[in-house]
Amino acid sequence: MRTRLFTVLGVVGVIAGAAVFVTLAWVDAAGQAATGSTATSTARTGTAPRTPWGEPDLQGIWTNEFDTPLQRSVRHGTREFFTEEERAELDQERAALLGRDRRVERGTELDVAGAYSSVFMSMKRTGLRTSLIVDPPDGRIPPTTAEAQARAAADRGFRIALLQSTSTCKNGSPACAGGTYDPAPSPRRGEALSRYNTARMNRHDGPEDGSLSDRCLSGAIPEFGTAYGGSFRRIVQTPGGVTLFYDVGQGQGFQRNVVMNGSPHLPPHVRQWFGDSRGRWEGDTLVIDVTNFSPKFDFMGSRDNLHLVERWTRTGPATLEYAVTIDDPTVWTRPWTVKEEFAKQNDKENRIYYEPRCHEGNYGFPSLLLAARLADKAYAERRGPHPALMDNATDFVGVEDNPFGR
């Protein structure tokens, strides 16, 4: 296996060609989906460069150079910006987390999963904003619908059932929250899921039991970055056309195609992992409407009904404002909006990991499946424990203490 470490603008840890065993959990919004934003509440375009053919020039490699919590801590209320003192304090606390090599009880499966320690995580300076979410005014993800809560609870119940007879539940790990230890393997182990699985579970009967990131299928929009790698996008424009290429954590980047000819969305039965992007210029802002998402993808519980309206505005020589309104009436009680300010990266240095090759080096995933088959065999031959007694799903990466989540 070839593993190359690639340093992107001080953001350590884009792992190329390596098995990806880190769950990039969108659900844990409080702690993980944290990327930064500087203060730009309204787009200013007076000094924005233009292409030779007169369109606002969005071209280049763009990233958010700051870390900002997706959701605002409730203690900040509706306050949009940190004080300088708060930023310095957060930077200090977060930097201290990076050097730590947290361990759980030696000899447990969780401790083995801790191979991905905080060493693999990146940290940028805390941004000016108290949250990426700018609407609702409290900076929080709106409440979910009763329907979405029921779906999430059912899903969680199933995943907990798969863990119930492992040491994770026996030791009362946070990964078993809401569940109780039961030495007897759950009868639910053979159940088929009611929706396509996208997350790690403690069952490895086939590829579909794997998480999308383990399968090298986790790249998706909206893309707000993670603690495990960069979040870059390259924009190239031509008269009447625009294209976006994403470099996201651990070689799971992707190409996104935008249709700019004014035609309507794809027929409803045609679904894509990255949706169907239809762009148009509204004044100096590129507005992209995205629908037709695949039911195999998941953004915080939202799937084929997800509707994004993105607004890309060049605000200055080196800045690009990105705002996305996220809507799915089957999941959230109201639409919500995230805003980021991207900084232009050096074209000559070309520090975009432009070749997503997670899949090409993915030995980790078949190894996981093979280990499960060997465990089945060992149990059948009375050489090993019942596979349900082992936890081969839970990550332990030490992000639970992220001060952004408090």
Add this chain to the structure above:
Amino acid sequence: MRIRLNGSMISVAIAAAAVSAAVTLSVTQTAGQVSSRPARVEGQPNFSGIWQANNEAHWDVQAHDARAAAVLQPGAYPFEYARLPAAPVVALGAAGGVPGSLGVVQGDGQIPYTAEALAVKRENADRWIDRDPELKCYLPGIPRAMYMPYPFEITQGTDKIHMAYAFATTARTIHLDEVDPPPADTWMGHSVGRWEGDTLVVEVTNFNDKTWFDRAGNFHSDALHLVERFTLTTPDVVQYEVTIEDPQVFTRPWRIAMPLYRRVEPNMQLLEYRCTEFAEEFLYGNLRKTPRVTRWEGETMIVDITRKVPPGDRFYEWFRK
């Protein structure tokens, strides 16, 4: 190790490829799609739009007879020309065949392999299913991505020309401005372009040795160096030529040439072909708790395949070579 393959999975992939190869190029255009695309961008010919090769080079860049399948087994006769489709593709019937072609290799039509490299090429062809990176949905490399039976989209800016490929939803950027080389070798190459009159000339370097030229086992090393030339011969046709150099594998540079056609359908757009998922049964099917291998039952055709992977060709062994 034995890898058991579900034939119907292969069937679907190959049938899809065959169908998309037979694309009909409509001659009608709508004003709406074309009017927004000027003939030139900053004085240079505008290559922007969706393009696709319409030939058999993805099967074999060299001239070849039509044959029953990409992998064959001995038939009723001892003759090479009368072999039958091998088990993994037999379920496809006539849709699994390989169409004949005069090839795209220029000059005498031969690829100037060294003697050792020619032996590797022949072995690659015999072990196509085990070795072709396309079947695993690996990044296809250049020039192969240019003539696979999938469309690709060119977005021509002033300093960068971006090429997005439907296959594996991958892409490459051609740098017309100054750019540092990549920090490591690549599947899709490092593309640096310049204009020679109305021709876009692209030097592609920094390859790894993992990609192929076609489904016939034609290959290269990490010393591969390409010079591509793109010339618009009509608004909807690009003449595409590549000079291929690799002293570790070929005794001299050689050249391929073909037209690329604009996909002129008014509603044309690049759709995803995120095949990582499609290749999972192929790559990991043997690791399922309950393998989905089937067989004939009465008149129901179920393909039960035993495919022995030769030593050294398990997918991760192949990667290490």
